[in-house]
Amino acid sequence: MKALSYIATTLILMGGLASRSALAQTSGTSSTAAITAITLTSSTHQFLADRSGTVTITVSVSYRGTLSRLGARLMAPESSGPKWSFVSATGASAKPLPGDTSAWEFSFTNTPASPVTFNVTLNYASGLASVDDAIVALQTFTAFALQDTSNALDSRGAPISATLTLAEATFHAADVNRDTRIELLEVLKVVQIYNARNGTVRTGAYDATFEPAPNTTPVVPVRPHSADLDRDGTISLLELMRVMDLAKYVAPSGRTGEYHADSRGVDGFLTGP
Numbered sequence: 001m002k003a004l005s006y007i008a009t010t011l012i013l014m015g016g017l018a019s020r021s022a023l024a025q026t027s028g029t030s031s032t033a034a035i036t037a038i039t040l041t042s043s044t045h046q047f048l049a050d051r052s053g054t055v056t057i058t059v060s061v062s063y064r065g066t067l068s069r070l071g072a073r074l075m076a077p078e079s080s081g082p083k084w085s086f087v088s089a090t091g092a093s094a095k096p097l098p099g100d101t102s103a104w105e106f107s108f109t110n111t112p113a114s115p116v117t118f119n120v121t122l123n124y125a126s127g128l129a130s131v132d133d134a135i136v137a138l139q140t141f142t143a144f145a146l147q148d149t150s151n152a153l154d155s156r157g158a159p160i161s162a163t164l165t166l167a168e169a170t171f172h173a174a175d176v177n178r179d180t181r182i183e184l185l186e187v188l189k190v191v192q193i194y195n196a197r198n199g200t201v202r203t204g205a206y207d208a209t210f211e212p213a214p215n216t217t218p219v220v221p222v223r224p225h226s227a228d229l230d231r232d233g234t235i236s237l238l239e240l241m242r243v244m245d246l247a248k249y250v251a252p253s254g255r256t257g258e259y260h261a262d263s264r265g266v267d268g269f270l271t272g273p
């Protein structure tokens, strides 16, 4: 498996312009200020391995007490391969420049009321994972909330963190152009495999590139075709019908053949977007 560019993005939220010692000298409201939770959600749970794309991560931080200022820092480790780069952010009064690939910093001059929620849009370059990987690649983001700029992650010493993992998008082998839709031509390609013959006998045999393999004894490729449910190196009538079912999805605008990865499907996919 090709080396993956794991991106560990660290988000550090700092509370208060006051130093820790200043906080320690005060009592009452400010001494009880603490970040209580951080959550990460994203616009998509998948990234594409063979092309670039954009993901928006929503960061939400809850705190109690009074925080005069919030700062945020995102770290992306150096990668010899494709990188994530900053596109834009909402809510922060100071933010990185578009295209920055590391040390992304944000600040809020007036701390909004808890929870503080802001969006960070990131772009990734093509090739985060090889499209030939047999194993689904992952990109994991980690966020740490920080109340104090120089000391404990939390006034009580326990780091408050969250992770967000994106998985490499998986496509049905029938979806040759990888647009998450199974078009008529793509169904016909599976029909073509189904019709492969060895002499007078229909075998439905295919090769490792998912081309029909006529006049051969079926061989099961290392990565069988998604339609080959019993993984015997051939496409049976039932298996062909499953592809046709996936291709039947109808949106309000008409038939689209949209599908998505879902482990509950017999082939790991279900119809619809």
Ligand SMILES: [Ca+2]
Pocket (backbone or CB within 6 Å): 174, 175, 176, 177, 178, 179, 180, 181, 182, 183, 186
């Ligand atoms: Ca397609």
Ligand SMILES: [Ca+2]
Pocket (backbone or CB within 6 Å): 227, 228, 229, 230, 231, 232, 233, 234, 235, 236, 239
């Ligand atoms: Ca089969």
